[in-house]
Amino acid sequence: MGFGIVELALVVVTIYLLYKAFNPYGFWKKLGVPDVVPDIPLIGNISMMLEAPNVFANKAYKTYPNERFYGVYTLWRPTLIVKDPDLVESILIKDFSHLYNRNNTSDIETNALSKHLVNYHDDKWKALRNKLTPTFSTGKLKGMHPQLVTCAESFVKYLGKFDRKDCVEVKDLCGRFSMDVIASCAFGLDLDIMNNPQSEFYKIGRSSFMPSYFLKIFFLLQPFLASVYKKLGMGMIPKSMMDFFVNAVDETLAYREKNNVQRPDFLHLLTELKKKDDDLVKKKELDPNDPVVFDHHSLVSNAFVFFAAGYETTATTLSYLLYELALNQDKQQILYDDITNVLEKHKGEYSFEAIAEMSYLEQAVSETLRMHSPAAAIDRKVTKDYQIPGTEIVVPAGVTVIVPTYGIHHDPQYFPEPEKFKPERFDPEKNDIAKGTFLPFGAGPRICIAARFARYEIKTCAALLLKTYKFHPCEKTQIPMEYDSRSFLLIAKNGVTLSLERRSTA
Numbered sequence: 001m002g003f004g005i006v007e008l009a010l011v012v013v014t015i016y017l018l019y020k021a022f023n024p025y026g027f028w029k030k031l032g033v034p035d036v037v038p039d040i041p042l043i044g045n046i047s048m049m050l051e052a053p054n055v056f057a058n059k060a061y062k063t064y065p066n067e068r069f070y071g072v073y074t075l076w077r078p079t080l081i082v083k084d085p086d087l088v089e090s091i092l093i094k095d096f097s098h099l100y101n102r103n104n105t106s107d108i109e110t111n112a113l114s115k116h117l118v119n120y121h122d123d124k125w126k127a128l129r130n131k132l133t134p135t136f137s138t139g140k141l142k143g144m145h146p147q148l149v150t151c152a153e154s155f156v157k158y159l160g161k162f163d164r165k166d167c168v169e170v171k172d173l174c175g176r177f178s179m180d181v182i183a184s185c186a187f188g189l190d191l192d193i194m195n196n197p198q199s200e201f202y203k204i205g206r207s208s209f210m211p212s213y214f215l216k217i218f219f220l221l222q223p224f225l226a227s228v229y230k231k232l233g234m235g236m237i238p239k240s241m242m243d244f245f246v247n248a249v250d251e252t253l254a255y256r257e258k259n260n261v262q263r264p265d266f267l268h269l270l271t272e273l274k275k276k277d278d279d280l281v282k283k284k285e286l287d288p289n290d291p292v293v294f295d296h297h298s299l300v301s302n303a304f305v306f307f308a309a310g311y312e313t314t315a316t317t318l319s320y321l322l323y324e325l326a327l328n329q330d331k332q333q334i335l336y337d338d339i340t341n342v343l344e345k346h347k348g349e350y351s352f353e354a355i356a357e358m359s360y361l362e363q364a365v366s367e368t369l370r371m372h373s374p375a376a377a378i379d380r381k382v383t384k385d386y387q388i389p390g391t392e393i394v395v396p397a398g399v400t401v402i403v404p405t406y407g408i409h410h411d412p413q414y415f416p417e418p419e420k421f422k423p424e425r426f427d428p429e430k431n432d433i434a435k436g437t438f439l440p441f442g443a444g445p446r447i448c449i450a451a452r453f454a455r456y457e458i459k460t461c462a463a464l465l466l467k468t469y470k471f472h473p474c475e476k477t478q479i480p481m482e483y484d485s486r487s488f489l490l491i492a493k494n495g496v497t498l499s500l501e502r503r504s505t506a
């Protein structure tokens with residue numbers, strides 16, 4: 001029997017009806033939410049996410065300029081884009097109990113480095129966050145201050161080899177500084193990567209952050225293909241890298257134990273957390289199989305996540321700060337005067353208190369984070385059906401929410417002349433920053449746990465660098481800045497290249 005026009009029509013109608021019945025792209029319309037339906041079914045809006053993070057966040061922010069929120073689709077899954085600062089505040093802070101988690105999935109049992117804060121969800125996350133929060137108290141940060149100064153001094157010294165006419169790629173050097181700090185504070189290793197970039201720790205650590213479309217797509221597809229990845233034994237972190245970090249921690253722990261070494265660093269604090277839970281398990285007050293037990297796996301994983309979450313973000317911000325100061329010499333002068341005045345009061349010592357007093361430096365770091373926020377967007381997952389405040393719309397559990405931070409940070413409504421570097425916006429006396437508009441570290445209970453540490457680290461290094469050197473643009477400086485589309489973070493496409501001049505007063 002031949003395949004005639006009637007059969008063909010039947011097939012077409014059946015496909016059409018199936019498409020209509022299961023078409024995921026009607027989700028937002030049904031809820032009465034304005035949406036962007038993808039041009040190519042299935043691929044959804046994912047192509048937008050393959051652009052540079054600022055381009056994605058800007059587009060996400062500028063679509064539907066008069067709406068507080070709207071819907072898109074990631075492949076076939078509905079995603080809510082939220083733009084209104086009041087709603088952002090509700091989602092991240094007030095209504096947190098409806099949006100506990102981020103959209104990542106992870107295989108905690110089989111990955112040696114995955115039992116950490118970023119991966120944890122729900123109550124397990126809360127228990128772990130409560131355990132780790134004291135690690136970042138002012139007292140603990142103060143204890144790590146000497147290590148930060150040592151790493152910054154090494155950076156200052158290293159720059160001494162360059163001439164005024166040299167174009168120096170400072171992003172890589174900021175990366176070495178940031179890695180020195182993490183190696184020292186989280187892994188207990190004094191590597192002086194600034195002078196030893198061939199160190200394995202730097203090579204392996206850096207390679208995990210090399211921007212790549214493959215990794216980006218792999219990560220974007222993770223929520224959809226988690227079980228396939230698991231079956232194929234595929235993970236974001238190669239086995240060799242896992243082994244490397246686990247060994248690094250184990251060797252330091254063994255050395256400390258043997259030589260009775262105690263240092264006021266993250267590794268020590270994580271070791272103390274483990275000891276506490278070991279004792280509870282011994283006393284049978286804690287079940288060793290309870291997922292919240294802080295065991296060896298947790299210790300290594302959290303040392304690792306401090307590296308994974310802290311290395312590139314901090315290095316990038318420090319390099320953009322130097323970049324903006326080089327392009328804005330008047331601001332660099334104000335900052336230099338601020339640093340000099342405070343140091344005079346503190347007898348020239350870069351103490352913890354002196355760094356805290358450098359108020360213009362604090363403002364300059366905030367302005368850098370506003371302009372070049374390493375995380376251009378923040379995400380959450382609806383964990384309990386959520387009625388959007390001021391509407392009848394109920395977003396069901398499972399939907400992803402995206403806050404396009406970069407777009408908000410560059411909206412002239414909240415930050416007039418957004419492309420200009422103006423640290424004065426953050427003058428605490430002016431109190432000019434509207435709620436829900438400045439989110440470089442996220443907000444609410446899931447805000448970056450190390451925000452104060454990161455600011456402190458950047459300020460300490462910047463104070464030492466700027467007291468000694470004046471930064472200038474050179475012929476290789478990229479103006480305006482261009483970002484790498486292969487990365488999730490706002491990384492400079494061609495590095496950050498500047499020249500520098502030793503100050504006569506240094």
Ligand code: HEM
Binds near residue numbers: 309375447449
């Ligand atoms: C300038 C530097 C940094 C920036 C801009 C930054 C930014 C962020 C952002 C945007 C988030 C997500 C917050 C949210 O979802 O609301 C985050 C989370 C996190 N960050 Fe940072 N970060 C920085 C440095 C660091 C450092 C140095 C560390 C570790 C020493 C760190 C550890 C973490 C961790 C563990 C989380 C997950 C928190 C949780 O899920 O409870 N970050 N960070």
